[in-house]
Amino acid sequence: MRKSVKFSPEVVERAVRMVFEAEGQHESQWAAIESIAAKIGCTSETLRRWVRQAERDQGLKPGPTTEEQQRIKDLEREVRELRKANEILKLASAFF
Known part of the structure; x- marks a missing residue:
């Protein structure tokens, strides 16, 4: 390759x-x-x-312009991080 x-x-x-x-x-x-x-x-x-x-x-x-594509990419990364944090909090609240 x-x-x-x-x-x-x-x-x-x-x-x-x-x-x-x-x-x-x-x-x-x-x-x-x-x-x-x-x-x-x-x-x-x-x-x-x-x-x-x-x-x-x-x-x-x-x-989409280059700036718009970068903004979308940043927002998608933020959503992934927030979903991950949300899962962690759900698991922690179920534990207690």
Whole structure:
């Protein structure tokens, strides 16, 4: 199994910007994505996901922004912790 490569936020931002700038030079956005993905060393699907998230962050496409996704993730973690604490308290109250 291949180890996934972590790209820095600067590389991601630059690659997405390159796709937006190169769209007019290619027949489609996908063609631009494939061309640029080969240049930066990531898969086309990875770059496509970065581009779609950037479009959501800029309000060009519907869907949760990066900030909203992080907030949801934080809230889900908090709910898990509270449920765990609630179970502990239920068990403790049953013991006494």
